[in-house]
Amino acid sequence: MIERDRYPDIEPGTKRAKNWVTGLSLYFLGMGIQAGYAIDPVIKQEIDDWPDPFTFLFSVINGPRMAIQKKDGLVRYLGQKAEVRADVEMCIKNPEFAFMLMVGQMSTQDAVAHNRQFVKGDLSQTLAVIRVMSRVQALLFPGFIAKNYINRVPSFSWLILRNRILLYGNCLLGAFQRN
Amino acid sequence: MLPSYYEFYNSVKIASGNKALENIPYELGQLGANRPLILTDQGVAKAGLTKLVIDSFAGSNVTIGAVYDSIPVDSSHLVVNQIAEIYRQKSCDSIIAVGGGSVIDTAKGVNIVVTEGSNDLLEFMGNNRLTKPMKPFIVVPTTGTGSEVTAAAVIMNTEKQTKMQFTSPYMLPKLAILDPRMTETMPPKITAATALDALTHAIEAFMGTQKNPISDAFATAAIVLIRDNIQNVLKNGKDKDSRLAMANAALLAGIAFSNSMVGCVHALAHALGGVCHVPHGIGNGIMLPHGMEYNLDAVPEHIAGLLLPLVGEERYVEIPPANRALEAIAAVRALSSMLEQATGIPLRLKDAGVPEDKLESIAKVAINDGAIAFNPKAMDFDDALRMLRAAY
Structure with a gap:
């Protein structure tokens, strides 16, 4: 018989703070896509090419998630608790990778190159969603920050600045309404 | 690094x-x-x-x-x-x-x-x-x-x-x-297209965002085998040693790109196949030098690193480091031209039967191809169209 006390089970730790940051970032990303569709012509043009209906789920194993749905020509952020049957799911393999992705320690391109994620569904459709997420990040952040998130930062224009203000306004208003 | x-x-x-x-x-x-x-x-x-x-x-x-x-x-x-x-x-x-x-x-x-x-x-x-x-x-x-x-x-x-x-x-x-x-009964045209396909696998694996020391070793070994055997296998298709070397080159390149993935050249070749039924190897062969040129400003050191396996030691040491990336692209063009002269495979999209009015459709399909996620440079619709026009 082994001494059970000498070899105790070790329960996994938690990443509450990092998951909270990831959840907050996913809110801005999700609301950004919803608002961006109404505000930004680049996002609108991309999403118009998505199938209708179409549901995209961004998830993290043992971490937060968020869903976006296009239905009847409308784009809606479904929040982080919606139970959906996604057409395409992009799943991050560990909460640590999701945190790095959300705070700009790892770009989307690196997340793909380093196999930090996997996709359930049509890979080509995933690329179309990634382009929209990249555009939202380009609107959310000024160029010197956005370059940590995305591979190709659009050059500054007054349109981007205007859309950035509108996007933040919509995200904050959305948070207020949800609460 | x-x-x-x-x-x-x-x-x-x-x-x-x-x-x-x-x-x-x-x-x-x-x-x-x-x-x-x-x-x-x-x-x-x-x-x-x-x-x-x-x-x-x-x-x-x-x-x-x-x-x-x-x-x-x-x-x-x-x-x-x-x-x-x-x-x-x-x-x-x-x-x-x-x-x-x-x-x-x-x-x-x-x-x-x-x-x-x-x-x-x-x-x-x-x-x-x-x-x-x-x-x-x-x-x-x-x-x-x-x-x-x-x-x-x-x-x-x-x-x-x-x-x-x-x-x-x-x-x-x-x-x-x-x-x-x-493989010994494979006709010269298909042999040439297959060689270009394997070469593209190796080169894109060597340039891509997932490149790593192990995939690089497989990619460069594949390029050397192609360089040393392609002419002989075209002259004498029954030569078992050359056939086996080419089969090994394709396998080595396959291991490389299964782990380092391919990029913009494959995205365009897949789209050329989907829209205009251009055979995969031909599409890759046509787009390869254009893809290397497109990636030149993003990863010049990786493209320069391809020169040694492409031309061998003697020629490599004669070329100043600053010129090696461009010389690597020139070496790929020279190999493609040799294959064109030997077998008649097309090196321009026009000659491969691609209608000019289809280029926009091809570019649109290419930017949604999974391979593009691993290219060192983010290729958008305009970039894709520019490369296709250059290859026309």
């Missing part, structure tokens, strides 16, 4: 050389199987290659459960589902693919369906969705796509008219057989 993180995986046993086919019965036994389903296509069957494989079982205790020899060029999920039913009805316990990319990818699809106990391949579209080891699977390549060592398959969805991608390490075959008899 090492990448900040990388992954590399290849579990395929490789049997290469004289009478390699005759190892199949023993290897099947090692895998616990004795009733394989053989998958192939009409071209391979008519060339007598399927018979060579069947004959290799003589004297063994293996019963071939069935031979399906009608896999089309652009195989679909319906073909996969149909073959899976044959596998079940004939109580097969393993799969042997004899053929090129379409046959091998179809076999991978069949293996997914029969392993997962499903009736429909569509349930498994995406990457890393498979969760259990698959049925014993052996590949005997007859062209040189490198698919015998890749963990991916591209299969047509005929209902949506799109190409579906499946990737998972579980899809890797257990064994790849390289036997020179399987």
Whole structure:
């Protein structure tokens, strides 16, 4: 018989703070896509090419998630608790990778190159969603920050600045309404 | 410099050389199987290659459960589902693919369906969705796509008219057989296109965002084998050593790109195939120098690193470091021109039968191709169109 006390089970730790940051970032990303569709012509043009209906789920194993749905020509952020049957799911393999992705320690391109994620569904459709997420990040952040998130930062224009203000306004208003 | 993180995986046993086919019965036994389903296509069957494989079982205790020899060029999920039913009805316990990319990818699809106990391949579209080891699977390549060592398959969805991608390490075959008899009847044009395809696999793996020291070693070894054997194999197709070297080059390039992935050249070649039915190797060959030029400002040191395997030591040392990237692109162009003169393969999209008014459609398809995610530079619609026009 082994001494059970000498070899105790070790329960996994938690990443509450990092998951909270990831959840907050996913809110801005999700609301950004919803608002961006109404505000930004680049996002609108991309999403118009998505199938209708179409549901995209961004998830993290043992971490937060968020869903976006296009239905009847409308784009809606479904929040982080919606139970959906996604057409395409992009799943991050560990909460640590999701945190790095959300705070700009790892770009989307690196997340793909380093196999930090996997996709359930049509890979080509995933690329179309990634382009929209990249555009939202380009609107959310000024160029010197956005370059940590995305591979190709659009050059500054007054349109981007205007859309950035509108996007933040919509995200904050959305948070207020949800609460 | 090492990448900040990388992954590399290849579990395929490789049997290469004289009478390699005759190892199949023993290897099947090692895998616990004795009733394989053989998958192939009409071209391979008519060339007598399927018979060579069947004959290799003589004297063994293996019963071939069935031979399906009608896999089309652009195989679909319906073909996969149909073959899976044959596998079940004939109580097969393993799969042997004899053929090129379409046959091998179809076999991978069949293996997914029969392993997962499903009736429909569509349930498994995406990457890393498979969760259990698959049925014993052996590949005997007859062209040189490198698919015998890749963990991916591209299969047509005929209902949506799109190409579906499946990737998972579980899809890797257990064994790849390289036997020179399987490629010695390949005509010069296809030999040239296959060489350009393998060269593109190696070069894009060496330039891509997933490149790593191990994939680099496989990629450069593939380029050296192509450089040293392509002329001889075109002059004398029956030369077994050169044929085997080219088959090994395709396999090495396959291992490289299965772990480092391909990029913009493949995205454009896939789109050229989808929209205008340009053969994959030809599309790759036409777009390769343009893809290298496109990536030049993003990864000049990687492109310069290709010069040594492309031209060899003597020529390499004569070229100043600042010129090596451009010289590498020039070396690829020179090789392509040599293949054009020797076999008549097209080097411009116009000559490959691509209508100019289709270029925009091709660019639109290319930017949604999975390969583009691994290109060192983000290619947008305008970039894709510019490259296509340059290649026209």
